[in-house]
Amino acid sequence: MMRTFVAIExxxxxxxxxxxxxxxxxxxxxxxVNLENLHFTxxxxxxxxxxxxxxxxxxxxxxxxxxxxxxxxxxxxxxxxKFPRVIWIGVDENGGNMLIQLAKKVEKVLEPLGFSxxxxxxxxxxxxRIKKKVGDITKELDEQKMVDFGIQEITSFKLKKSELxxxxxxxxxxxxxxLRK
Numbered sequence: 001m002m003r004t005f006v007a008i009e010x011x012x013x014x015x016x017x018x019x020x021x022x023x024x025x026x027x028x029x030x031x032x033v034n035l036e037n038l039h040f041t042x043x044x045x046x047x048x049x050x051x052x053x054x055x056x057x058x059x060x061x062x063x064x065x066x067x068x069x070x071x072x073x074x075x076x077x078x079x080x081x082k083f084p085r086v087i088w089i090g091v092d093e094n095g096g097n098m099l100i101q102l103a104k105k106v107e108k109v110l111e112p113l114g115f116s117x118x119x120x121x122x123x124x125x126x127x128x129r130i131k132k133k134v135g136d137i138t139k140e141l142d143e144q145k146m147v148d149f150g151i152q153e154i155t156s157f158k159l160k161k162s163e164l165x166x167x168x169x170x171x172x173x174x175x176x177x178x179l180r181k
Contacts, residue, residue, distance in 0.1 A: 007042060018150060070096070
């Protein structure tokens with residue numbers, strides 16, 4: 001069995017540099033997400049067998065979608081600044097809509113295999129996970145609300161495996177599905 005999810009990764013180094021900068025600037029007691037682990041989760045699949053993963057890969061390869069650009073911008077928090085659990089980066093409205101459409105296509109091809117999303121897809125990239133109670137971070141976030149991280153072209157998405165370790169998750173690729181140009 002392996003823990004799996006469908007994701008879009010960030011590959012633009014300028015964006016990764018700006019995210020690293022923000023992770024260094026936001027001064028809270030929390031674990032920043034490693035740059036190589038930054039992603040949009042299109043759909044979380046949970047624990048699946050090798051056999052099912054092959055069916056998932058076949059299904060994902062039927063998704064028809066063209067590559068598109070997104071502008072990563074703004075920093076937000078779930079559930080709210082007074083009780084932060086996750087700090088994330090958002091995306092422009094148009095890019096967000098494209099991501100939502102892609103997530104819906106993924107959902108549709110995986111439905112016959114018995115998968116359904118555990119929650120509605122909201123385009124965001126987690127950059128901090130907060131385990132402890134850190135108090136109100138409204139002020140820290142207000143300074144970062146409008147930051148523009150740059151443009152990423154989305155040319156593929158991936159089925160990924162997540163191995164949970166004591167030092168954090170280790171992600172590896174099971175399949176990359178290229179979008180049509």
